[in-house]
Amino acid sequence: MTPILTENTFKEKMLKLFDDNLRSNFSSDNEYIRNIRKQAIGDFVKFGLPDTKTEGWQGTNLSKPLMLEYKQHFKPFEKDVDVEKIFMCEVHDLESYLFTQLNGWLVFKDESLSTLPGGIVVGSLASAFKAMPRVIENHYARYSKVSNNGFVALNTAFAQDGLFIYVPDGVVVDKPIQIINIINLTENLFIQPRNLVIMGKNSKLQLLHCDHSLLHKQSLINSVTEIILTENSELEYYNLQNKDSDSTLITHAWVEQHSFSRFLSNTLTLNAGIIRNNMNVNLNGQGCETNLYGLYLVDKEQHIDNNIMVDHQKPNNNSNQLFKGILDDQARAVFNGHILVRKDAQKTNAYQKNRNILLTDKATVDSNPQLEIYADDVRCSHGSTVGQLDPGAMFYMRSRGISEDVARMALMNAFASEIIHKINIAPLRNRIDEMVTKRLRGELSICDQCILDCNERRKYSFDIDLSRINC
Amino acid sequence: MLSIKNLKVEIQGKEILKGINLEARAGEVHAIMGPNGTGKSTLASVIAGREVFDVTGGKIIYKGKNLFDLSVEARACEGIFLGFQYPVEIPGVSLVNFMKTALNEQRKYKGLDPIPAKEFLQKMEQTKKLLEMQTSLTTRSVNEGFSGGEKKKNEIFQLAMLEPTLAILDETDSGLDIDALRVVASGVNKLRTENNTFIVITHYQRLLEYIVPDFVHVLFDGRIVKSGGRELAIELEEKGYEWIRQHT
Numbered sequence A: 001m002t003p004i005l006t007e008n009t010f011k012e013k014m015l016k017l018f019d020d021n022l023r024s025n026f027s028s029d030n031e032y033i034r035n036i037r038k039q040a041i042g043d044f045v046k047f048g049l050p051d052t053k054t055e056g057w058q059g060t061n062l063s064k065p066l067m068l069e070y071k072q073h074f075k076p077f078e079k080d081v082d083v084e085k086i087f088m089c090e091v092h093d094l095e096s097y098l099f100t101q102l103n104g105w106l107v108f109k110d111e112s113l114s115t116l117p118g119g120i121v122v123g124s125l126a127s128a129f130k131a132m133p134r135v136i137e138n139h140y141a142r143y144s145k146v147s148n149n150g151f152v153a154l155n156t157a158f159a160q161d162g163l164f165i166y167v168p169d170g171v172v173v174d175k176p177i178q179i180i181n182i183i184n185l186t187e188n189l190f191i192q193p194r195n196l197v198i199m200g201k202n203s204k205l206q207l208l209h210c211d212h213s214l215l216h217k218q219s220l221i222n223s224v225t226e227i228i229l230t231e232n233s234e235l236e237y238y239n240l241q242n243k244d245s246d247s248t249l250i251t252h253a254w255v256e257q258h259s260f261s262r263f264l265s266n267t268l269t270l271n272a273g274i275i276r277n278n279m280n281v282n283l284n285g286q287g288c289e290t291n292l293y294g295l296y297l298v299d300k301e302q303h304i305d306n307n308i309m310v311d312h313q314k315p316n317n318n319s320n321q322l323f324k325g326i327l328d329d330q331a332r333a334v335f336n337g338h339i340l341v342r343k344d345a346q347k348t349n350a351y352q353k354n355r356n357i358l359l360t361d362k363a364t365v366d367s368n369p370q371l372e373i374y375a376d377d378v379r380c381s382h383g384s385t386v387g388q389l390d391p392g393a394m395f396y397m398r399s400r401g402i403s404e405d406v407a408r409m410a411l412m413n414a415f416a417s418e419i420i421h422k423i424n425i426a427p428l429r430n431r432i433d434e435m436v437t438k439r440l441r442g443e444l445s446i447c448d449q450c451i452l453d454c455n456e457r458r459k460y461s462f463d464i465d466l467s468r469i470n471c
Numbered sequence B: 001m002l003s004i005k006n007l008k009v010e011i012q013g014k015e016i017l018k019g020i021n022l023e024a025r026a027g028e029v030h031a032i033m034g035p036n037g038t039g040k041s042t043l044a045s046v047i048a049g050r051e052v053f054d055v056t057g058g059k060i061i062y063k064g065k066n067l068f069d070l071s072v073e074a075r076a077c078e079g080i081f082l083g084f085q086y087p088v089e090i091p092g093v094s095l096v097n098f099m100k101t102a103l104n105e106q107r108k109y110k111g112l113d114p115i116p117a118k119e120f121l122q123k124m125e126q127t128k129k130l131l132e133m134q135t136s137l138t139t140r141s142v143n144e145g146f147s148g149g150e151k152k153k154n155e156i157f158q159l160a161m162l163e164p165t166l167a168i169l170d171e172t173d174s175g176l177d178i179d180a181l182r183v184v185a186s187g188v189n190k191l192r193t194e195n196n197t198f199i200v201i202t203h204y205q206r207l208l209e210y211i212v213p214d215f216v217h218v219l220f221d222g223r224i225v226k227s228g229g230r231e232l233a234i235e236l237e238e239k240g241y242e243w244i245r246q247h248t
């Protein structure tokens, strides 16, 4: 099958599904959401899905996963799924507000939207659509752009649930909020989660997003996360990706930063099927700080593509990107880092670095740093390196009696530690450090448990009665 | 301890060592001198096991073993230590961890349990004191951002921690200020016993005033062309290498 045929088939399928749902599952949407859906499906038709000829997508071929048959669910599970029976996610000593998205739907016990101390509202986006229409209208689908690919449009057309976070002005969230996105079904599944994070003025939050799959079935995730940081707010956004080889994960984060806001993201990919991360940051204010970090450890046939766009729209902002990867076997990594400095964005500092270690000569990296600068008073730099472990350092370590394997591990750990040390939540940092070590030793599998707790004792069995799930 | 017989070494088809002979017994200190580029570091690296060099002839016997049968790390575990002329920076690996790993790997090789944490820390503190080393250095990444002198001191620190039986110091004196030189030299002297051997590569007679050698060898164009006692170093310093050139 040629990709074009696939795309058309996929497109037709989606259009038909959309029409069906307009009359059924989408019929309870309010007008604002309905209009957004209709416009989005139009954009999807117009732009289509990217293929390997599309700018920025040359390195990632999605035609295979798009060719497969997937189940899609447009209605939630029973409300009383006991998440704790599904898994326990425990970063030792990490206290967090924990939310779970199971097969596309947010799982909750009592209330679909909770109010935390300080008036923070967290919970199901589906509920927020209904409970907070004004906030939704002000922010939802305002920051994501269709750009050159139809995935964002497709998500917007179909999105029903995901995590909604609203942090009021001046509130510092006392514990990290954690969302775990689990795919666990005995059939192939396609989901399109949608998250919205609204940071009030002077507010502060640490958000941890874990993506993983449990059963080895084909899955396709096309997620969109919109984040708005209003004046002087601060968000740390940690993404942990530990996906099995049968999964395709396409993520889009759209970040809108107002003056003096600070955004840190750290995307840690420990295993992948195919992963494509898109991160777009708009610096739409002055005095902003943006730090984007990433670490990917891939082997076998795994594929990781990080596509970054930092748009300096206003003057006096600092942005920094540092992505590092270790690749083994035939693994492939793509890095597209784009810094755009617009005409008005004087006194911009923008840096970008991508460093890779290839452990075999079959592993490949395609690294494309891109600077596009229209202002004259700026400091920008970019660089990318692809290399092996430093033979000089290897010899030095071995000459002290350290065996080759231990030396290699130490050097790989050291390489990764630069990114791990950017994690500001200590228990998370320690756990990730352990996981990375395990991963490098080849001991970290996609556990049949929460990846954050590989404790044997907690091995769970699946208690979800599939007959209770409305499809 | 060490017996080198007619050692010939090439790199990329170019012959660097053209038949080296050297005998060093336990308890001795040997100094090797010679002009730039004559193969001193090459000799040191080949003993330590650096693989970029091709050994085309001869052999090295160490404690009765053929060195070429041993991996780099096995040589270290058997007690060979190379103080690098250009110590390598290892970003992200702290000196403490590096040292602990090295010590424990060597202990493992000997069938010993890992060193108790407390004992390790004590040993490290003592060694730092012995070498008047800044305490913060050990928490930093190995050699990263170390000054030239600090790097050299760090080599001696590692030497003192690992207590090898054959230590080769490749221009450890260059880059050290006068005080540091004295500290390092007295450190080395404290480590000297009748059971270990030092090979000191240097360009300067001054170091040999502190670490007094039993033998001085002149390495010239891939060969040891002259050997003698300590006085040879003094003579060399007076007359320069031109004097050697005329006599070979």
Ligand SMILES: Nc1ncnc2c1ncn2[C@@H]1O[C@H](COP(=O)(O)OP(=O)(O)OP(=O)(O)O)[C@@H](O)[C@H]1O
Pocket (backbone or CB within 6 Å): B011, B012, B016, B034, B035, B036, B037, B038, B039, B040, B041, B042, B043, B052, B085
């Ligand atoms: N990796 C290498 N590739 C090519 N040539 C090399 C390499 N290493 C050493 N050489 C060459 O071998 C010769 C001997 O070098 P070596 O470092 O052993 O000299 P040295 O006696 O230690 O000099 P110095 O006193 O300057 O330290 C030099 O000509 C050097 O350029």
Ligand SMILES: [Mg+2]
Pocket (backbone or CB within 6 Å): B040, B041, B042, B085, B170, B171
């Ligand atoms: Mg040298």
